Amino acid sequence: MVAPVAPESLALPSPPWLLQGLGELTLAIHFLFMNVALGGTLLAAVYAVKGKARHLEAGFGLARALPFAMAYAIAFGVAPLLFVQVLYGRFFYTAAILIAPLFLAIVAALILAYSAIYFLAWRWDALKWGRLVALAVVFISLCYVGFVQANLFTLMCRPNLFRGMYLARPGGFQLNGGEATLLPRLLHFALGAIAIASLFVAMQGLRKLRLAPEQGRWQYRSGATWFAGSTVANMAIGLWWLFGLPREEWSLFMGRDLWATIIFAGAIFFAVTALVLVHLAIGSPRPRRIFILAASAAVLTVVGMVFMRATLREAELRPFYDAAAAPVSTQWGAAALFGVIFIAALVLMTYLARLAIRAFPPPEGPPLGSGGYRFKNTG
Amino acid sequence: MTYPVWYVPFGSAWIIAVIATVHVFISHFAIGGGLMLVLLEATASRHDDEALKGWLKRRSRFFLLLTLVLGALTGVGIWFTISLISPAATSTLIRLFVWVWAIEWVFFLAETMAILVYYYTWDRLDPFAHRIVGWIYFGSAYLSLVAINGILAFQLTPGRWLASGSLWDAFFNPTNLPSLVARTLVCFILAGLFTLFGLAFTKTGPRPDLVRRSLLWVGIPLASLPLVLFWYFKAIPPEQRLIAAAVPYFNHLALTALFAMAAIALLAAAVWFSRGKVALRQFAAIMLLLGLFGFGSAEWLREDLRLPYLIVGNTYANGVAVSALPELRSQGLLATSQWSSVKAVTRQNEAQAGKEIFVMACSQCHTVRSRLIPLGPRLASLDEGFASWLAYRTDLMRGGMPPFPGTAAEAEAVAHYLRVAALPEAISSDGASVFRRRCGVCHTMSGSFRPLARVFEGEKAEDAVSVLNDLQSFSSDMPKWTGSETEKSALAQWLVAQSNPAKKGAS
Numbered sequence: 001m002v003a004p005v006a007p008e009s010l011a012l013p014s015p016p017w018l019l020q021g022l023g024e025l026t027l028a029i030h031f032l033f034m035n036v037a038l039g040g041t042l043l044a045a046v047y048a049v050k051g052k053a054r055h056l057e058a059g060f061g062l063a064r065a066l067p068f069a070m071a072y073a074i075a076f077g078v079a080p081l082l083f084v085q086v087l088y089g090r091f092f093y094t095a096a097i098l099i100a101p102l103f104l105a106i107v108a109a110l111i112l113a114y115s116a117i118y119f120l121a122w123r124w125d126a127l128k129w130g131r132l133v134a135l136a137v138v139f140i141s142l143c144y145v146g147f148v149q150a151n152l153f154t155l156m157c158r159p160n161l162f163r164g165m166y167l168a169r170p171g172g173f174q175l176n177g178g179e180a181t182l183l184p185r186l187l188h189f190a191l192g193a194i195a196i197a198s199l200f201v202a203m204q205g206l207r208k209l210r211l212a213p214e215q216g217r218w219q220y221r222s223g224a225t226w227f228a229g230s231t232v233a234n235m236a237i238g239l240w241w242l243f244g245l246p247r248e249e250w251s252l253f254m255g256r257d258l259w260a261t262i263i264f265a266g267a268i269f270f271a272v273t274a275l276v277l278v279h280l281a282i283g284s285p286r287p288r289r290i291f292i293l294a295a296s297a298a299v300l301t302v303v304g305m306v307f308m309r310a311t312l313r314e315a316e317l318r319p320f321y322d323a324a325a326a327p328v329s330t331q332w333g334a335a336a337l338f339g340v341i342f343i344a345a346l347v348l349m350t351y352l353a354r355l356a357i358r359a360f361p362p363p364e365g366p367p368l369g370s371g372g373y374r375f376k377n378t379g
Numbered sequence: 380m381t382y383p384v385w386y387v388p389f390g391s392a393w394i395i396a397v398i399a400t401v402h403v404f405i406s407h408f409a410i411g412g413g414l415m416l417v418l419l420e421a422t423a424s425r426h427d428d429e430a431l432k433g434w435l436k437r438r439s440r441f442f443l444l445l446t447l448v449l450g451a452l453t454g455v456g457i458w459f460t461i462s463l464i465s466p467a468a469t470s471t472l473i474r475l476f477v478w479v480w481a482i483e484w485v486f487f488l489a490e491t492m493a494i495l496v497y498y499y500t501w502d503r504l505d506p507f508a509h510r511i512v513g514w515i516y517f518g519s520a521y522l523s524l525v526a527i528n529g530i531l532a533f534q535l536t537p538g539r540w541l542a543s544g545s546l547w548d549a550f551f552n553p554t555n556l557p558s559l560v561a562r563t564l565v566c567f568i569l570a571g572l573f574t575l576f577g578l579a580f581t582k583t584g585p586r587p588d589l590v591r592r593s594l595l596w597v598g599i600p601l602a603s604l605p606l607v608l609f610w611y612f613k614a615i616p617p618e619q620r621l622i623a624a625a626v627p628y629f630n631h632l633a634l635t636a637l638f639a640m641a642a643i644a645l646l647a648a649a650v651w652f653s654r655g656k657v658a659l660r661q662f663a664a665i666m667l668l669l670g671l672f673g674f675g676s677a678e679w680l681r682e683d684l685r686l687p688y689l690i691v692g693n694t695y696a697n698g699v700a701v702s703a704l705p706e707l708r709s710q711g712l713l714a715t716s717q718w719s720s721v722k723a724v725t726r727q728n729e730a731q732a733g734k735e736i737f738v739m740a741c742s743q744c745h746t747v748r749s750r751l752i753p754l755g756p757r758l759a760s761l762d763e764g765f766a767s768w769l770a771y772r773t774d775l776m777r778g779g780m781p782p783f784p785g786t787a788a789e790a791e792a793v794a795h796y797l798r799v800a801a802l803p804e805a806i807s808s809d810g811a812s813v814f815r816r817r818c819g820v821c822h823t824m825s826g827s828f829r830p831l832a833r834v835f836e837g838e839k840a841e842d843a844v845s846v847l848n849d850l851q852s853f854s855s856d857m858p859k860w861t862g863s864e865t866e867k868s869a870l871a872q873w874l875v876a877q878s879n880p881a882k883k884g885a886s
Contacts, residue, residue, distance in 0.1 A: 008381075009467070009700055010474040013546075019477070068495060071447055075491045078455070079484050085462070085473045093382055093466035100385040100463045104394070107456035114448045162383075167720050170386045170738065331546050334478035338485070345485045348515060349492050355512060356496050359503035 008089055011329040016087060018335070020310065020323070023083030026076050028306040032196060032299065033073035037117075038142045039190075039197025040066055043226065044120075045135040058219050059131075061204045062197070063124045066117045066138070074110070087323050088156065088313075095156035098165050100172030103152060106145050113141035143190075150186050151176045157316035184241035191234035196302070198226030199295055202278065206288055220287070224278045227298075231275055235268075249315055253308065260311045267304030274298040382466040382698065383718040386738045390751030391464045398460055400675040402453035404569065407562065407674070409446040410520045411570030413494075415596065416442065417513030419589075424506045431589070436501045438577055443498045447491065464743065467698045468534075468689040475549055476530050483526035490519035524562060532558045535685050536615060541692045557611035564600035564607060565674060571596030572643070572663070572670045575650075579663040587655060597647050597666075601640060615684060619691060623684045625777035625828035632680040639673025686779025695781035697743045704782060712736055712785035724792045733796025736789050748801040755801020758794055760816060764861040770794040775821045775856055777828045810873020813866045824877050835878035843871035 012019070040062040047059035085092055096103045116137040120127070127134065155161065155176035165174060176182065202223025208216035242250050253264040277294035281287040314323070385391060416439060423431040461469045473480065493516035500509060532554040533540070540549035575593040578585040612620065623629060646666050650657055687696050694700055699707065706715060713719045713732060716739060724732045737747065741754065748755040758766040771790035774782035783790050806812070814824070822829045835843055847867050850857040860867060 008470050008474060009702075010471055013474055013477045022481075071491050071495060074451060074455070075484075075488045078487065079481070081458075082473065082477065082480055082484065085470070086477045089466075089470040089473065090381070093462055093470065096459075097383050097385045097463055097466065104456075104459055104463065107398075107452055107459055110455070111448060111452050114452065115444075118444060118448070163717060166383045166718055170383070171388075172385055329544075331478055334546055338478045338481045341482050342485050345489045345519075348489055352489075352492050352496050352512065352515065355504055355508055356500065359496075359500040 011327040012086065012323075013329065013331045014335055015328055015330060016323040016326065019083050019087050023080045023087070024306050024310050025303075026079035026083070028299075028303045030073055030076035030080060031192075031302050031306065033069045033076060034142075035193040035196035035302075036069035036200050037066055037073050038139070038146065039193035039195070040069060040200060041135055041139045041142065042194060043197050043201060045132060045139065048131045048135065054215055054218050057215055058201055058204070058222065060124050061219075062201065063120045063131075065200065065204075067121050070114055070117050074114075088317065088321070091156040091159060091317065091321070092152075094159075094162050095152050095176075098155060098162065098169075098172060099148065099151060099175055102148050102172070102175065106148055109141040109144045113138045113145070116141070146189060147186060148175075150182060150189070151179075153313075154179045154182060154185070157313055159317075159320050181241055181244045184237050184244055187237045188234060188241050191230045191237060192302070192305070194230040195227050195234060196298065198223045198230065199274075199278070199298055202227065203291065203295065206291055209287075221282065224282065227278055228275055231271060235271070245312070249312060252311065252315055257311070260308070263304050263307045263311065267301050267308060270297040270301040270304060274301060381700075384698070384738050384742060385463050386742055388746065389749045390744075390746045391742070392744055392751055395457070395460045395464055396679065398453055398456040399678065400671070402450065402457050403678050404671055404674055405445055405450040406454065406524075407566045408569040408573050409442075409450050410517065410524055411566030411568070411596070412442055412446075412573055413513065413517040413520050414566075415570040415574055417510055417517060419592075420506070420510055420513060424510070430583075431586075434581065439498050439501070441577070443494055446494060451487075451491070465689055465694075465698055467700065468694045471690060471694060472530060472534075475546060476533075478546075479526050479530060479550060483523050486519045486523040486526065490516055490523060493519060521563075521566075524566070525559060528559045528562055529555050531681075534688075534690050535619070535681070537691055537693065553616075554611060554614045557607060557614050561604065561607045561611055564604050567596050567600040568604075568643075569670060569674070571598075571600075572667050575659075576663040576667050579659040585655075585659055590655075590659070591651065594647050594651050597643065598651075601644050601647070604640065619684065621827060622686060622777075622779045625823065625826070626683055626686060626779055627777075629680070629683065632676045632683070635676040636673050636680060639669040639676065643669050643673070683779065687774075687781035695784075696779070697740050697781055697784065699740070699781065699784045704784060707784040708782070708786065710786075712739055712789055724788045729792050729795055730799065732789070733792040733794075736785060736793040737796055740784050741793070747797060753801065755797045756804045757816070759798045759801050759803035760806050761798075762861050763794070763798065765817065765858060766794040766798055767791040768858040768861075769820060770797075772856070772858070777819075777821055777823065808863075808865050808869050810869040810871075810876075813862065813870040814873055817862060817866075817870070831874065832878045835874045837879065838875055840868075840871045840875050843874050844868065847871060 044059040044062040044066075047055040047062070116134045120131065120134045120138070124131065158176070158179070161176075161178075168174070200223070202220045205216045205219030205221075205223055208219060210216075242253065252260040255261050274294045274297035277290050277297060281290040281294060284290050387394070416435060419431065420435055422428065423435060493512055497509070497512045497516055500512065504512070529550040529552070533549050533552045536553040538548060538552040539545070540552065571593045574596070575590065578589050578593060615623075643666050646662050646669075650659065650662055685691055685696075688694060688701075689696055689698070692701060695704075711723065713724070713735065714722050718739065719732075719735045721728045721732045721735065737754075745752045745754045747753060758769070761769070767787075767790055769776070770793050771783050771787050773780040785793075806816075818831065822831050824830065825832045834846070838846075844867060846853075847860050847870065850860055862870075
């Protein structure tokens with residue numbers, strides 16, 4: 001088969017597994033923060049509409065967290081974008097050019113969303129109805145970003161479309177509208193965002209159990225309910241996405257490829273585990289520990305999904321390009337330097353995190369599960 | 380062509396110019412401003428100056444917004460834009476420098492965390508720990524600049540990398556250090572300018588001690604900058620300097636940058652010596668704007684120093700790899716590209732072929748008839764033969780043009796397309812106009828780039844006509860004269876008059 005795009009001029013600077021591993025791990029972290037930002041915006045809007053004091057308290061908690069979620073979503077979005085360009089540059093750049101103006105408008109949408117997020121976080125009390133307007137601006141902007149990214153990343157796996165699309169519209173005003181899996185893919189990401197953000201709401205509820213037990217209990221239950229609803233719905237949407245793929249692709253996750261099947265089974269296992277644990281925590285005298293386990297399972301689900309996504313992309317591009325067989329000229333010295341600097345930065349960031357924790361100590365009160373505030377209202 | 384070309388009729392270069400100017404302005408300020416913030420905080424702490432601390436707290440909110448929202452996202456914007464406009468060069472840079480970029484990302488991550496912690500922990504941490512956070516922010520931001528500066532400098536002076544292919548040769552290239560020192564000084568200048576601007580608009584009025592401190596941050600690095608820029612220019616290979624100096628608007632950009640620097644210095648001196656008697660708000664605003672224009676012009680100039688390349692010696696400005704040129708010249712751009720609808724120029728498809736060639740080979744820097752270096756009007760004011768020759772021999776033109784990446788027939792098609800698509804410039808037959816259209820594209824009269832003055836020294840107009848009649852005897856690269864006899868006569872007289880000032884006016 002003639003490659004629809006020509007190869008890059010330089011060899012890969014490191015073995016593909018290293019680039020791929022770093023890219024997917026940072027992408028998983030990016031998704032977690034992005035989920036809190038996108039899902040958190042939606043949940044904050046729901047709470048703002050409901051309007052009771054407990055809703056507004058939960059909404060305010062989300063609004064205050066949005067600047068951090070957004071900052072880290074952007075910071076962790078840079079790394080996977082870098083690694084995907086190294087590994088799949090010829091497909092990525094070509095697909096981006098095919099939808100160029102819409103791709104570039106992502107920057108404007110992000111600036112708009114980020115500005116509105118700070119506006120919300122700093123003016124929540126004063127805004128009243130303006131909250132909904134600002135939340136709508138953030139939500140629509142972030143949805144636009146996700147929509148274009150989904151188009152880009154599906155289009156880059158369809159090299160056979162490239163030439164025809166380019167000759168039809170060299171100005172780039174087009175999308176990958178013919179992609180059958182686009183809608184379930186978008187819904188899957190959106191529901192995933194709600195699930196992770198609702199876990200965040202539940203976590204904030206747990207933190208409030210000591211000083212404001214009623215608010216804490218309600219908030220935890222609200223988060224847990226949203227998590228359960230969105231996760232169950234997402235399983236159905238996920239199956240729609242999976243079986244919307246051609247047979248030779250979905251069958252990879254159904255036993256045809258051992259690695260892909262293990263990842264898929266693992267992701268489903270962790271999602272179900274998270275669901276069960278989140279609800280077990282409600283009846284437990286030690287909800288925090290169980291919640292940490294539930295949140296860990298949810299994080300592992302996201303990691304699994306990210307690796308499934310990578311496996312699917314590899315399968316779709318294999319007729320045109322096999323990263324594992326690409327020429328490599330490893331820069332071990334530079335990779336080692338990156339490792340050393342990364343570890344040093346981790347130490348520094350741990351120090352920063354400790355300072356931040358010292359600056360914002362958790363609210364004091366009797367310990368949970370020792371006759372103090374219990375999760376269940378036993379009175 | 381490896382990649383398709385995103386065709387923007389008004390010129391894709393505008394997009395990168397706007398985003399890059401905003402980004403470099405903010406990102407350099409973000410570094411210098413970070414240092415200034417933490418040093419001023421130390422001053423406030425030392426003197427128990429609560430007023431200054433309060434001002435710094437409010438200022439750090441502005442700083443957070445400007446750096447995290449606009450600074451970081453316009454940085455992503457530059458990346459997106461170069462991916463769309465110069466995908467081949469971006470791919471080369473990404474593959475070569477992936478670990479440098481990954482290291483830069485680590486610094487960016489630390490920088491993001493540090494500025495958030497810094498802003499949100501005012502009065503919640505002890506002053507020393509808070510200042511440490513500020514130092515971590517400044518250190519990460521500066522190291523981020525160190526990483527990116529090496530890559531930017533590499534594009535202009537890849538140095539030994541062209542032969543060795545080594546990452547370290549690429550990164551530690553000849554202009555890396557002077558460029559880094561120059562950028563460091565710019566960081567301080569912008570920090571001073573922004574702080575002065577902030578002070579001018581405080582409700583309680585500017586504090587004279589802080590105004591003077593800001594002026595020192597502007598003045599001292601500004602005074603050292605010319606020397607560092609001289610060092611930078613000396614580090615550029617002479618042949619690259621010669622090409623760049625022949626870019627027609629090179630002098631305008633250089634003069635704008637120099638004028639802005641001089642004007643900032645004068646205004647800073649006026650504020651310093653007036654001791655509060657000048658309108659600080661107006662002065663500070665003008666100085667900040669001058670900083671934007673001056674710095675923007677200098678960055679644009681730096682980009683153009685690379686011409687005709689994006690990566691000197693490796694990738695031309697239109698994205699064509701230097702190594703791919705021979706094949707394109709012999710096989711043709713249309714035949715070898717996957718992004719062309721026609722594969723060879725015929726009489727029937729000449730217009731379509733010309734347009735596609737223009738998009739692939741020229742539209743990265745030029746437009747057909749918009750404001751950004753339009754080619755149509757210029758070629759429409761020439762006869763078809765000369766226009767086609769020019770299109771094919773772009774490598775001879777002054778101004779850092781890359782070689783035409785196609786066959787002579789393809790050059791003819793693109794020239795035809797451009798001539799038909801635009802109205803000609805107002806044509807005058809006076810000698811100066813003929814020189815500009817016919818000779819000035821490759822020569823200067825008395826400048827350093829293929830000057831003609833010596834050729835016609837001591838000559839008469841009749842001799843000049845003879846020279847024009849027999850141009851190819853000078854060099855096989857010269858085209859035949861294809862203009863009218865009237866133009867030839869006017870040009871001959873003008874050339875002689877310009878080359879022999881005493882004889883001006885003689886016929």
